[in-house]
Amino acid sequence: MNIIDGKKISDAKRAEIKERVSKITKETGKVPGLATILVGENPASQVYINSKIKACENAGIKSFHRTLPANSSKEEIISLIKNLNADSQIDGILLQLPLPDNSFAQDCINAISPLKDVDGLHPFNAGLLNLSKNWQELIDKNVLLSCTPSGVIHLLHASKIEIAGKTAVVIGRSNLVGKPLSMMLLANDATVIMAHSKTKNLKEVCKNADIVVAAIGKAKFVTKEFIKDGATVIDVGINRVDGKLYGDVDFESLTNANVFVTPVPGGVGPMTITMLLENTLKAFNNRK
Numbered sequence: 001m002n003i004i005d006g007k008k009i010s011d012a013k014r015a016e017i018k019e020r021v022s023k024i025t026k027e028t029g030k031v032p033g034l035a036t037i038l039v040g041e042n043p044a045s046q047v048y049i050n051s052k053i054k055a056c057e058n059a060g061i062k063s064f065h066r067t068l069p070a071n072s073s074k075e076e077i078i079s080l081i082k083n084l085n086a087d088s089q090i091d092g093i094l095l096q097l098p099l100p101d102n103s104f105a106q107d108c109i110n111a112i113s114p115l116k117d118v119d120g121l122h123p124f125n126a127g128l129l130n131l132s133k134n135w136q137e138l139i140d141k142n143v144l145l146s147c148t149p150s151g152v153i154h155l156l157h158a159s160k161i162e163i164a165g166k167t168a169v170v171i172g173r174s175n176l177v178g179k180p181l182s183m184m185l186l187a188n189d190a191t192v193i194m195a196h197s198k199t200k201n202l203k204e205v206c207k208n209a210d211i212v213v214a215a216i217g218k219a220k221f222v223t224k225e226f227i228k229d230g231a232t233v234i235d236v237g238i239n240r241v242d243g244k245l246y247g248d249v250d251f252e253s254l255t256n257a258n259v260f261v262t263p264v265p266g267g268v269g270p271m272t273i274t275m276l277l278e279n280t281l282k283a284f285n286n287r288k
């Protein structure tokens, strides 16, 4: 097993971002700003938000944290978002998901200015991803891309894993991870299969793939039997069982296999936060 060290790759990227922020601040006197919104008191969300705020501070990005009570209405959340849209100090807005009432999450996201949508979840940015012809175009146009999927692409590029012409199976089709990641792999010229809970013969489907991404939310779901010799396995899953963190991949089962694999923790998670910093810089530059 070859481990893809997400922490190391992420640290290198954060150092580069920090340099760019410092240069911007020196040249313009301005500091890129990220607003985070937490509705309610979900303990996992609080942990993620704190990591994001800390990463911002380390990179020289100013963070503005806003909290709302768990019973906030859609209108109250949107009203806060509109204030942040109008605040010139704020380049990016991140609404932590899931909301206590997640049924109006997309309506709230739609209220975020597409120029400040550092999660890449606004229909405008999701649309630009869908309309893209290739990856380079997305980079050249500074499109705000969903952080976890773009973090996965960064891990593959940094590890020199070939994507073009390869078969990639993405398990999971959420708007946050599976769907945008499938589009990004497609933009990188992979042959993409989007798998989900209704997929038949999932094991066999995965067994043919050069790249398997697990974004399901079920601890140790993907075992050695899903993976062909020489394949790359990307584990997006974050599952807390009895206080311990597990991915969607049964990491131990792959110990003696000829594969590349991302660990949990220390794989995709740190990259997600790094891409949020990257998007905040992109948003700053796009708004100039």
Ligand SMILES: NC(=O)C1=CN([C@@H]2O[C@H](COP(=O)(O)OP(=O)(O)OC[C@H]3O[C@@H](n4cnc5c(N)ncnc54)[C@H](OP(=O)(O)O)[C@@H]3O)[C@@H](O)[C@H]2O)C=CC1
Residues within 6 Å of the ligand: 148, 171, 172, 173, 174, 175, 176, 177, 178, 195, 196, 197, 198, 199, 202, 215, 216, 217, 218, 236, 237, 238, 239, 268, 269, 270, 272
């Ligand atoms: N590392 C990171 O930075 C991040 C990690 N995560 C983690 O990634 C995981 C996925 O997150 P997210 O996409 O938001 O989750 P969702 O719950 O929104 O989506 C899960 C997807 O998995 C599919 N699925 C569920 N059960 C099966 C099954 N038995 N076989 C095949 N497919 C199945 C579902 O299919 P269907 O659509 O048919 O219901 C759905 O598309 C979670 O563990 C989450 O915590 C999420 C975001 C960031």
Ligand SMILES: Nc1nc(=O)c2c([nH]1)NC[C@@H]1CN(c3ccc(C(=O)N[C@@H](CCC(=O)O)C(=O)O)cc3)C=[N+]21
Residues within 6 Å of the ligand: 047, 048, 051, 094, 095, 096, 097, 098, 119, 147, 148, 238, 245, 264, 265, 266, 267, 268, 269, 270, 272, 273
């Ligand atoms: N609007 C929105 N955007 C998100 O990007 C978003 C979200 N909502 N809701 C929840 C998911 C989850 N998520 C993670 C971020 C970092 C780690 C991370 O840093 N994980 C560490 C471990 C952290 C720990 O120990 O708990 C690691 O994998 O090494 C994990 C998961 C972002 N999400």
